[in-house]
Amino acid sequence: MIRTRAQKRLSVMAVLSAMALVVLDAGLFNVALPTVGASLDAAPGQVILVVSGYQAVLLIGLLPSAHLAGRLGHRRLFAGGLALYGAASIACAFAPSLAVLVAARAVQGLGGATIMALGIALLRLALGPDFLGKAIGWNALTVALCSAAGPIVGALILSVAPWPWLFLAKLPLCAVALLATRALPETPKDGQPIDVVGIALHAATISMVLAVAGLAIAHPATAALLVGPVIALGIGLVQRHGTHEAPLWPVDLLALRPFRVAVLASIFCFTGQSAGLLALPFYLQLALDQGPMNAGLVMTCWPLTVALTSSIANRLAERFGSAPLCVVGGLALASGLMLSALWPTAASLAPLSIGAALSGLGFGLFQVPNNRTLFLSVPPHRSAAAGGMQGSARLIGQTLGALFIGLLLAGIPAAIAPRIGFALASLFALVAALTSASELFPVRGKLTCSRFLKGGPQ
Numbered sequence: 001m002i003r004t005r006a007q008k009r010l011s012v013m014a015v016l017s018a019m020a021l022v023v024l025d026a027g028l029f030n031v032a033l034p035t036v037g038a039s040l041d042a043a044p045g046q047v048i049l050v051v052s053g054y055q056a057v058l059l060i061g062l063l064p065s066a067h068l069a070g071r072l073g074h075r076r077l078f079a080g081g082l083a084l085y086g087a088a089s090i091a092c093a094f095a096p097s098l099a100v101l102v103a104a105r106a107v108q109g110l111g112g113a114t115i116m117a118l119g120i121a122l123l124r125l126a127l128g129p130d131f132l133g134k135a136i137g138w139n140a141l142t143v144a145l146c147s148a149a150g151p152i153v154g155a156l157i158l159s160v161a162p163w164p165w166l167f168l169a170k171l172p173l174c175a176v177a178l179l180a181t182r183a184l185p186e187t188p189k190d191g192q193p194i195d196v197v198g199i200a201l202h203a204a205t206i207s208m209v210l211a212v213a214g215l216a217i218a219h220p221a222t223a224a225l226l227v228g229p230v231i232a233l234g235i236g237l238v239q240r241h242g243t244h245e246a247p248l249w250p251v252d253l254l255a256l257r258p259f260r261v262a263v264l265a266s267i268f269c270f271t272g273q274s275a276g277l278l279a280l281p282f283y284l285q286l287a288l289d290q291g292p293m294n295a296g297l298v299m300t301c302w303p304l305t306v307a308l309t310s311s312i313a314n315r316l317a318e319r320f321g322s323a324p325l326c327v328v329g330g331l332a333l334a335s336g337l338m339l340s341a342l343w344p345t346a347a348s349l350a351p352l353s354i355g356a357a358l359s360g361l362g363f364g365l366f367q368v369p370n371n372r373t374l375f376l377s378v379p380p381h382r383s384a385a386a387g388g389m390q391g392s393a394r395l396i397g398q399t400l401g402a403l404f405i406g407l408l409l410a411g412i413p414a415a416i417a418p419r420i421g422f423a424l425a426s427l428f429a430l431v432a433a434l435t436s437a438s439e440l441f442p443v444r445g446k447l448t449c450s451r452f453l454k455g456g457p458q
Contacts (some may be wrong), residue, residue, distance in 0.1 A: 001397025010183030011126035014140045017177035018082050018115045022171055024147040025054075025112070028154035028166045030277060031296050040098045044282060045410030051278065052402040054105040054112075059395035060206045061113030064199045066121075066388030068247040069187075071194050073120055074125065074384065079181040081114025085425075086174040093164035116391040120375065121384040125185050136375060137314045140368045144307035151303070155296030156354045198240055198248045205233040210399060253378050258439065259386070262374040263373065263393045267436040269330060269366055272405075272428035275358055275421050276337045277302065278405045283340075283418030284352070294349065301353045302360040306399050309364025312374065322369035323439035330433025332362025334426045341422035355422075366432065373439075402426065402441040 022409045029036075030051070037047035069077050080087050088108035095101035123135040157165050208230045212223045254260050277299070284295040317325050336358030343351035371390060404424060408417040 007183045008127055010180045014180035014184055015119045015123050016176055017173055019142055020146045021173055022112045022115050022382045024150050028150050031151045031154040031281050031292055031299060032158055032163050032166055033281060042090060042098045044414055045406055048402060048406035049102050050069050050105055050453055052399055052406060053102045054109045054393055055209030055399040055402055056210055057106045057109030058113050059392060060203050061110050062117045062391040063202060063388045065114040065117035066384040069118055069384050071189060073189055074122055074187040075184040077114050078118045081111040082178050085111030089167040093167040117388040118384060120387045122184055124383050136371055140310045144303060144310040151296040151299035155292045158292045174342040195248055201237050205237055223394045236344050250389050253382060256377055258373050258377040261439050262370050265432045266370055266393040267397045268428050268432035268435060270274060270394045271400045272425040273363055274398040274401025275405050275425035278402055279418035281422035282414060298349055302356040305357045305360035306364040309361050310368050313365055313368035317369035317372055323436050325364050325369040327433050327434035329362045330429050330436060332430035333359050335437055336362060337422050337426035337429060341419050368375060
């Protein structure tokens, strides 16, 4: 089917506008967490549930969204998820209590999951496979620019309006994206039945994994008791999907070494990134007694350098290779986070600004080449599954980072916990760099899907 230039432009507008909504959400709301906690009379360890709960539902919904797209159609599911996201945003704005806000954010997460899972796949369908590299670059630049704008826009909104306007202010962008979805291409349904049992197993497994992660520090004995059920659920899922041509859990793609390494590195990197970004506003506002505006200015240094770096990272990856760039980026991210943890800040906020900027520089150098490896290592017809796995890796990391910071804030004084969080985040970024470095020393032999499922040599 030949598509006009106008259709292609509107398709790009639909996908990137929807992605901007999801990305702006984090930047707008993270800077407001202390304000929301005070407004709803919630402690820091409780208000973090607004973030971790949203991210948990996003994580649970990503792979099922990719699975359902083949059964219901990419465009229909994408538009439905976008409409659900907008409706849930209204519910968030009028939430009278923390419990209602957390519940509304969970519904919002279901809508966000379809946007994140299907965005790149729809761009590939709308523009053709030859534009996949550019589509990844546009998506990365949109994410970076919206991340840069989020904290300062959030601080500006809070300076003139109460926190519910953080949700209401995004509704015009949601309406524009929803109208533009009419230009997205129709995709044929694959005729396969919806795997309800597989979706349920997936949701149970992810929920158990998050429960283990959340209990590991505060209640290690209870967490240890849950490890066995988690392993059993994981084995059941792999066995269920190992023989499917297009499984809900993409075990066929995880059998590909470049894809598998990119997913693992992404999880570690996003864990560090999330922990660092969440620790920063609490450190600035609770430990250093800075207002939302100063906090927003410091936090903007991080995504701003991500945006500047993302614009050239794809060209650098083409010239020097993705793996070396990921290693350099991971090391820079680790260095920026450790600087924030150790450097004294009594006299000036400059050290935190430098640490945030260095962290953003490293993250930008890591993210684009890592995503490039992830998407270019899979066949075109599995783009939605790759997008779901890429989003899952990101959300696993972001949710784990939020859980770790929440545990620290709940068990350690707020003046100390964020600096420990920076150090922990730096460690995860270092592990991400080392994981990417393994691609500089490729192993001999080829790993097939059957060997992966049987636990053969890698």
